[in-house]
Each structure stands twice: as C-alpha cells, then as structure tokens.
Amino acid sequence: MRPARLWKLANANLSRELGALAVxxxxxxxxxxxxxxxxxxxxxxxxxxxxxxxxxxRELEVVVPQVGVGSLFGEVxxxxxxxxxxxxxxxxxxxxxxxxxxxPAVTRYHGLFFGREIHMGLxxxxxxxxxxxxxxxxxxxxxxxxxGAPIPVVVNRRLLEIYNKVFAPxxxxxxxxxxxxxxxxxxxxxxxxxVAAKTLPGTYEAAxxxxxxxDRAPLAGLSMPIETIRRINQRFGQDATGYSSVLLRAxxxxxxxxxxxxxxxxxxxxxxxxxxxxxxxxxxxxLVTLALSLLAALITALAAVNIAQAFHAEVRERTREIGxxxxxxxxxxxxxxxxxAEAAVTGLIGGALGVLLAxxxxxxxxxxxxxxxxxxxxxxxSFFDFHPGxxxxxxxxxxxxxLAGAFFPARSAAALDPARALTES
Amino acid sequence: xxxxxxxxxxxxxxxxxxxxxxxxxxxxxxxxxAEGEFVAVEGQSGTGKSTLLHIVGGLDxxxxxxxxxxxxxxxxxxxxxxxxxxxxxxxxIFQSFNLLGELTALENVLLPDYFGDGVPDAERRAREGxxxxxxxxxxxxxxxxxxxxxxxxxxxxxxxxxxxxxxLADEPTGNLDARTGEGIIxxxxxxxRDGITLLVVTHEARVSRAASRVLVLRDGELFPDPRLExxx
Numbered sequence: 001m002r003p004a005r006l007w008k009l010a011n012a013n014l015s016r017e018l019g020a021l022a023v024x025x026x027x028x029x030x031x032x033x034x035x036x037x038x039x040x041x042x043x044x045x046x047x048x049x050x051x052x053x054x055x056x057x058r059e060l061e062v063v064v065p066q067v068g069v070g071s072l073f074g075e076v077x078x079x080x081x082x083x084x085x086x087x088x089x090x091x092x093x094x095x096x097x098x099x100x101x102x103x104p105a106v107t108r109y110h111g112l113f114f115g116r117e118i119h120m121g122l123x124x125x126x127x128x129x130x131x132x133x134x135x136x137x138x139x140x141x142x143x144x145x146x147x148g149a150p151i152p153v154v155v156n157r158r159l160l161e162i163y164n165k166v167f168a169p170x171x172x173x174x175x176x177x178x179x180x181x182x183x184x185x186x187x188x189x190x191x192x193x194x195v196a197a198k199t200l201p202g203t204y205e206a207a208x209x210x211x212x213x214x215d216r217a218p219l220a221g222l223s224m225p226i227e228t229i230r231r232i233n234q235r236f237g238q239d240a241t242g243y244s245s246v247l248l249r250a251x252x253x254x255x256x257x258x259x260x261x262x263x264x265x266x267x268x269x270x271x272x273x274x275x276x277x278x279x280x281x282x283x284x285x286x287l288v289t290l291a292l293s294l295l296a297a298l299i300t301a302l303a304a305v306n307i308a309q310a311f312h313a314e315v316r317e318r319t320r321e322i323g324x325x326x327x328x329x330x331x332x333x334x335x336x337x338x339x340x341a342e343a344a345v346t347g348l349i350g351g352a353l354g355v356l357l358a359x360x361x362x363x364x365x366x367x368x369x370x371x372x373x374x375x376x377x378x379x380x381x382s383f384f385d386f387h388p389g390x391x392x393x394x395x396x397x398x399x400x401x402x403l404a405g406a407f408f409p410a411r412s413a414a415a416l417d418p419a420r421a422l423t424e425s
Numbered sequence: 426x427x428x429x430x431x432x433x434x435x436x437x438x439x440x441x442x443x444x445x446x447x448x449x450x451x452x453x454x455x456x457x458x459a460e461g462e463f464v465a466v467e468g469q470s471g472t473g474k475s476t477l478l479h480i481v482g483g484l485d486x487x488x489x490x491x492x493x494x495x496x497x498x499x500x501x502x503x504x505x506x507x508x509x510x511x512x513x514x515x516x517x518i519f520q521s522f523n524l525l526g527e528l529t530a531l532e533n534v535l536l537p538d539y540f541g542d543g544v545p546d547a548e549r550r551a552r553e554g555x556x557x558x559x560x561x562x563x564x565x566x567x568x569x570x571x572x573x574x575x576x577x578x579x580x581x582x583x584x585x586x587x588x589x590x591x592x593l594a595d596e597p598t599g600n601l602d603a604r605t606g607e608g609i610i611x612x613x614x615x616x617x618r619d620g621i622t623l624l625v626v627t628h629e630a631r632v633s634r635a636a637s638r639v640l641v642l643r644d645g646e647l648f649p650d651p652r653l654e655x656x657x
Contacts, residue, residue, distance in 0.1 A: 005539040012527035324523040327484060328537040328583065329512025331505050419485035422519070423475065 001334045010341040013318075020310045021346060024303070024405075028350025028398045031300030033357030036386070036394040038296055040362055042289025043385035046282060051378050052158070053278030057253040060260055062086060062246040065269040076267045078243040086246055089262045091255035096133045096247040098218075099229045101126030102238040103200060104193035107208070109186050114174045123195055124188055125221030128229025129154075133247070137214035139182050144227035150185055150209035153222040157213040158377070165377040178213045185209045190232055200236060219274075245271060300401050303350070307343060307405030315339065315413040322413055323421030332414035339410035340403055347402025351395035358394070359386060426496060428591055428622040429458040429481055434490035436476055450476065452645040453490065458624055460590070463617040465633040466626045467650065468642030474626035477642070478593045481624060482515050483507035495591060512541045516584030520596035522576040524568040524583075530555065530575075531564040534582045544587050554582035558612060574605030581612060592616065594625040598632055610635045 014021050064076055076082075078097070087095045105124040111117070131142045134154050142152045157178070164175050191203035208222065217223040234240040248263070250256050260270055315322070322335055330338075362384035369383060434454040437447045450473045458464050468474050479485035480492060483499050486507075492499045495514050499507065511517070524533045534554055538547035555561050558578035568576055577597060584592060594613070598606035606629070614635050617623055625632060633639045639650035 001540055002543060005543070008532075009539055012525070012532075016527045320523065321525060323484075324519075324525070325536070325540070326508070327482065327511060327517040327523075328540065329508050329587075330540040331508040333505075334508075334540050417485075419476070419479035422479070422484065422523075 001330075001337055006337065006341050009338055010345055013314075013338075014342055014345055017310075017314060020314065021349075024307045024310045024346050024402075025350035025353060027303030027306045028300065028347055028401060029353035029357055031296055031298075031303045031401070032351050032354025032394045032398045033361065034296035034299055034354075035293055035397065036355050036358035036390050037361050037384075038289055038292035039390045039393075040358060040384040040386045041365075042285055042292075043387060043390070044380065044383045045285045045289075047385055048378055048380050048383075049278060049281050049285060051380075053274055053281065056249070058250045058256065060248045060250070060256060060263065061271040061275075062248060062263050062268045063244070063271045065267070077241075078246060078268070079241055082266075082268075083243065083246060085266065086248060086263070086268075089248070089259055091250050091252070091259050092248050093251045094132075094249040096130045096249075097226060097243040098245045098247065099128035099226050099233070099242075100244040101128070101224075101229050102233045103191050103236045104196060104198070105188055105190045106192050106194050107186055107188050114176065114180065116173055118173070121194060123193065126229060126232075127218050127221045127223050127244070128226035129217075129223045130226055133216055134212065134214045134223075137216065138212040140209065140211040142211050142225060144225045144231065147231075148206075150207040151188070151224055151228050152211035153208050153224050154212050154214050154217045155210065155222060156217040156219045157215050158219055160213055162377045165375050165379065169375065181210050182212055183210065191236060202236060297397075300397060304401040304405035307346060307402050308408060311339060311343060311406045311409035312412070315409045315416075318413075319416060319421045319424040322416050323418045323424070326416075326418035327422065335416070336410040336414035339413050340406055343402040343406030343410070344399060346406075347399040348395065350402065351398025354398060355391050355394050362386065426460060427457045427493070428460045428462070428495060429456065429624060430491070430493040431456040431481075432491040434477075434480065434488060434492065436473060436480070436485075436488050450645065454645075454647055456640070456647055458622060460622055461617075461620045463613070463623040463635065463637045464625070465636035465639045466624070466642055466647070467628060467633055467639060468626070469628070472642045472645075474642055475595050478517075478595050478624065478626055482517060482593050483510055509541060512537055513587050514589050514591060516587070516589040516592045518577070518580055518584050518592065518594040518597045520599040522568070522573070522580045522600070524576055524579060526568055529565050529567055530560060530571065530579045533568065533579055534586055536583055537586050547586065550586055550588070551582070554585050555579070557585075558582050559608075572605070573601050574608060577601060577605075577609055578612070581609070585616075589621075591622045591624070594623065594627075596627055596629075597625065598627070598629055603631075606631065 062078070064078055083095060083097055086092065105126060107120075107122050107124050109118060109120045131138070134142060138152070138154050140152055142154060145152075160176065160178060160181070167173065168175055185207050187205055188208050189203060189205050191200035192198070214223075230240045248259060250259055263270060325335060362382070366382045366384065373379065431454050434451060436450040438450060440447050454477070466474055466477065476485060480488050481494055483494070483502065486499075494510070497510060502510065525536065528536070531551055534551040535547055538544040538551075544550065552561065552564065555564055558581050560575060560578050560582065563571060563575060568579070571579065597613070598609050601609060610632055613623060613625070617637070623636075625636065627633060633650065640647045641650050
C-alpha cells in the first residue's frame with residue numbers, strides 16, 4: 001500500500017470518527033503532556049541544583065584526615081611530595097593544591113559603594129589556590145605581585161547571587177554584576193580578628209582587588225594566589241610547607257571511583273560534603289521526577305487502553321467496509337496497515353498536543369512563580385528545561401502507545417473473513 | 426479456456442444445534458463458464474447464491490471441491506495471491522453498492538488503486554469509467570448525495586477500474602427501481618459485448634433475460650433454466 005494512498009484512506013476514516021479521535025488523541029495528549037512537563041520540570045530543577053551546588057563529576061577534594069592512624073603518627077602531610085604522588089595516580093589529569101590563610105584577617109570599608117555610603121567590617125577567610133584553577137574566570141592577572149601590591153582575589157559566583165537576591169534588597173544597596181565589580185579594591189587587615197578580638201604581632205594592612213568570579217572558588221572565603229597565602233603565612237611564622245587540600249581532576253568521570261580508592265590507600269581523606277549534598281538533592285529531584293513520570297506513563301497506558309477500545313469498536317462498525325476492501329484487492333496486511341496508520345495519526349496528534357500542553361503548563365507555572373514567589377538566590381527565569389530529546393521522546397511514546405493500543409484491533413481486522421464481513425448488516 | 430470451472434463444490438455450515446449434523450449447502454456443484462459468457466444464476470434465498478460468488482471470487486476459502494478461476498486453481502493460492510487475483514482480474518458488484526461514505530465518487534472508483542501495486546493510469550481510467558456509466562458530472566459527489574442507481578453505477582465503475590476480465594455481481598439490481606435497474610442491465614449487456622465474463626446471481630427475471638445462459642440453484646444443485654436457455 002503506497003504511503004500517499006494510505007494517508008488519504010486513513011485520513012478519510014479518521015475524519016468520519018472525529019469525536020472518537022478527539023477522545024483518543026486527548027487521552028494521549030494528557031499522558032504525554034504530563035510526561036514532558038515532569039521531565040522538563042525535573043531537568044529544570046536539576047539545573048537549579050547544579051547552579052547552587054556546582055560540582056564536577058570529574059573532581060575530588062583531597063584532605064588530611066581529621067582523625068586517623070596516619071595523622072596520629074604524624075605521617076600524613078599534604079606537601080609537595082604528596083602532591084607529586086597524587087598527580088601520579090592513574091586517571092588524574094590535574095591536581096590543584098589549596099592552602100588556607102592561617103592567620104585571622106578582617107576587611108573594613110567605609111565610603112561610597114556604587115553610589116551608596118556604606119560602613120562594613122567583615123572577617124576574611126582566605127584560601128590560596130593555583131592560578132590555573134580559574135583559567136579565564138580571572139579577568140585580571142591572578143598571581144602574587146609581592147609585598148605592597150594589591151592582592152588579587154576571586155570570589156564564588158554564588159556570593160554575588162546571594163548579595164543581589166538577599167543582601168542588597170534588604171539594605172537598599174545597588175544590584176551588581178561581575179563586570180561592575182571586577183577591579184574593585186577594598187582594604188584587608190592581616191593578623192587581626194573582630195570575632196576573637198585579637199591582634200597578632202606584625203599586623204599590617206594591604207589591599208584586595210577583585211579579579212573575577214568563578215564557580216570553582218570556594219563558597220566560604222576569598223580565593224587568593226597560593227604564593228600570596230604562603231608568603232603571608234610565613235610572615236606570621238605559620239607552617240608554609242604543606243597544603244590544606246588538593247583538588248584532583250580525573251581524565252574521565254568514570255575514573256573518579258578508582259582515584260578515590262587510591263587516595264584513601266595513600267592515607268588521605270576526601271571532602272565530599274558539598275558534592276554529597278548536591279548528589280543527594282539531585283537524587284531526590286530525580287526520584288520525584290521518576291515517580292511523576294511513572295504516573296504520566298500510567299496515564300499514557302490508560303490512553304492506549306482507550307485507543308484499543310475505540311479501535312475495536314471502529315473495526316466492528318467497519319466490518320463490511322473491510323470486506324469491500326478485501327474484495328477490491330486489499331490483503332490482510334493492507335487492512336492491518338490501514339488501522340495502524342490511523343492509530344499512528346492519532347498518536348502523533350496526541351503527542352504533538354501533549355508537548356504543546358506541557359509547554360503551555362510550563363509557561364503558566366513560570367508566570368505564576370515569577371509573579372507569586374519572592375526573589376531568592378538562584379531563582380531561575382524558568383523552572384523548566386524542555387530538551388528536544390524529551391519532545392521527541394514524548395511524541396515517540398505517544399506513537400508507540402497508539403500503535404500498541406491498535407495492535408489487537410488491527411490484527412482482528414486483518415483476520416476478518418471477507419465473505420462473512422461482506423454479509424454483515 | 427474456461428473463465429470459471431467448478432468441480433464437486435460443496436460447502437458445509439456448522440450444525441444449528443450442539444451435537445447435530447453439519448449442514449451441507451450443496452450436493453457437489455459442477456459449473457463451467459466460458460470466457461466472455463454472461464451467466465445468470467437464479468435461486469431462492471438461502472440456496473447459497475452469494476456464497477457461490479464469494480467462493481469464485483476467492484473471498485470464501487472454506488469449501489470442498491475444485492475451483493479454477495481464469496486458469497488459477499484457488500485452493501493452493503495464498504491470501505496475498507488471492508488478493509492480487511481480485512485486485513487485477515476480478516471485479517465485484519454488490520446489491521448494496523458498498524461505497525465508502527467518506528470518499529467521493531471518483532475516490533470510490535479509485536479504491537482498488539489504494540491497494541497492492543495500484544492500477545496503472547488509475548485516475549484517467551477512473552474518470553473514463555465514470556463517463557462510461559454516465560456519472561462523469563458526479564465525480565466529486567459523495568455517496569450520500571447520489572441516488573441508488575447512481576451509486577450502483579459508481580460501484581460498477583469501481584469494479585471495472587483494473588479492467589478485469591471477470592465480473593461477479595450479487596443481486597446488482599436488488600435495491601433499484603425497475604427503470605434504474607434496466608439501465609444497469611443495459612450496462613451489463615455492453616460489458617458482455619466487450620468480451621467481459623459475467624457471473625450474476627439474481628432472483629430477477631429481467632436480469633436473467635440479458636444473460637447468455639441462466640442456471641437455477643435449487644435443492645443443492647445447479648439446473649439449466651429451460652425457459653431462457655440460449656435465448657440471449
């Protein structure tokens with residue numbers, strides 16, 4: 001049977017049964033609409049989780065164990081030798097050491113801040129990192145420029161989001177972008193703490209200059225060049241030989257497990273708190289998405305049952321017509337193909353309508369969220385991420401459900417005895 | 426060569442009551458229809474006239490005996506081969522026309538073109554067929570807009586689309602008034618003159634009068650009709 005003729009005949013039959021077509025396609029549309037809606041919502045929420053907890057599946061943070069046999073005997077140190085050994089673990093492509101600022105520091109700012117007079121004093125947590133870690137995220141030179149020169153710092157991008165969504169609105173401060181802030185200088189007093197109310201001997205003042213924002217910078221603290229931190233620690237007589245942690249990057253994400261095992265065999269530990277949090281939230285989102293998708297799949301399955309009933313009824317009504325087709329030369333295969341083609345059209349219409357319903361639902365939810373929900377950090381423009389693959393999947397499932405529903409009716413239509421069909425009243 | 430050859434044809438139906446004997450429709454029919462012959466089969470309701478046409482057309486395969494149509498023994502043909510035989514070599518005309526309501530007259534005539542490998546030059550042939558049965562101006566009309574006679578003309582054009590050498594007609598004038606029926610019978614005469622073999626089952630004497638041979642199906646056997654035999 002040629003496709004154009006098949007389409008014409010299927011179309012003619014469907015136009016006769018517009019009511020049944022609407023019910024069948026509507027059922028499919030409901031199921032597919034729910035499926036695509038929930039998949040897009042799950043994907044959108046995963047994106048938010050990734051924004052809030054940007055963890056790389058290829059990275060591990062190595063730390064010295066807080067309590068361990070090795071540390072008790074003083075054998076485990078994250079020094080240059082350990083760094084070299086970590087770099088040699090099979091599968092490790094890069095290793096970035098981190099060194100914490102081991103002296104207290106505060107920043108005080110009194111003056112104009114983008115048009116507003118502010119007075120601020122904060123404790124500063126400094127973390128020294130390798131300049132290569134940030135790559136192009138650091139838009140100004142990120143290297144130790146020596147005593148007296150401003151210290152370049154990179155800040156986690158999430159801090160800017162928290163400032164804009166929470167801190168600034170509550171205090172009437174201006175909204176800022178990273179471009180506005182890059183190059184901004186503010187003072188730092190090294191060797192002094194407001195919280196502990198102490199001032200170390202040799203306390204001195206320096207300037208910090210914002211060099212950029214990066215998701216790779218630790219959330220708590222200001223990232224500075226590791227050589228700068230080493231120099232400051234040395235100046236205050238602190239240990240300057242080891243590292244606080246080392247960030248390992250695997251060549252491939254599937255190697256992370258083996259690398260983690262190697263790290264633990266070397267006596268080190270892994271700081272997975274943020275990674276675990278992200279994974280747990282991501283898993284919860286996935287679980288809910290899966291449950292809702294199963295519900296949508298159930299609706300689609302019910303739609304397939306409805307299609308089966310509709311097509312069974314249609315075959316019964318069209319028995320004589322099927323007999324006529326057999327009389328003019330249709331084979332059993334032609335009859336089955338015709339019924340399945342009608343089902344395919346029903347499924348495709350239902351699938352397309354379902355995708356449109358999902359898009360419309362997503363649009364409405366976003367609108368309500370935009371107007372009804374208060375501003376909060378990482379509030380997305382859209383809670384949905386309609387991936388083309390989901391759309392194709394939705395239409396494909398609609399097609400499959402319709403064909404599955406029409407399978408037995410098509411088979412029984414093909415099996416009709418043409419002589420008996422022609423004598424049906 | 427004969428167009429149709431039946432030898433010892435029997436048809437059995439299930440018993441009316443559980444445990445009863447199966448019902449035998451015929452006692453073993455023998456019939457030979459020559460190419461180009463116009464044969465009418467008369468008989469009362471329930472004698473199996475329509476069943477005979479269905480068997481000859483390969484629509485009913487549950488029978489005993491031998492059936493050869495246009496040189497093809499039907500017993501050994503697959504479903505697809507039988508469909509191909511009906512598609513190209515056999516045209517069916519039914520008492521109740523059996524047009525598809527969603528299709529226009531032209532599309533109904535084109536129905537055989539929808540199946541198998543289609544029909545060569547189908548649309549031109551369909552229009553010619555409609556013109557031949559006097560329906561050229563109704564090509565776009567749907568069956569509901571046509572009278573009974575017009576519908577039967579469209580059905581005849583459909584049966585002729587593939588230019589089959591054999592036409593099987595089941596009470597073709599049964600649902601038509603006398604005047605309209607005469608027009609259809611006239612068409613059959615034309616087709617007979619063109620060399621097409623016709624096997625028509627009917628209970629109307631006016632149809633039988635147009636045939637070159639008339640047989641009566643009675644008591645499970647075929648008898649020549651002494652009134653009309655050879656009178657066409």
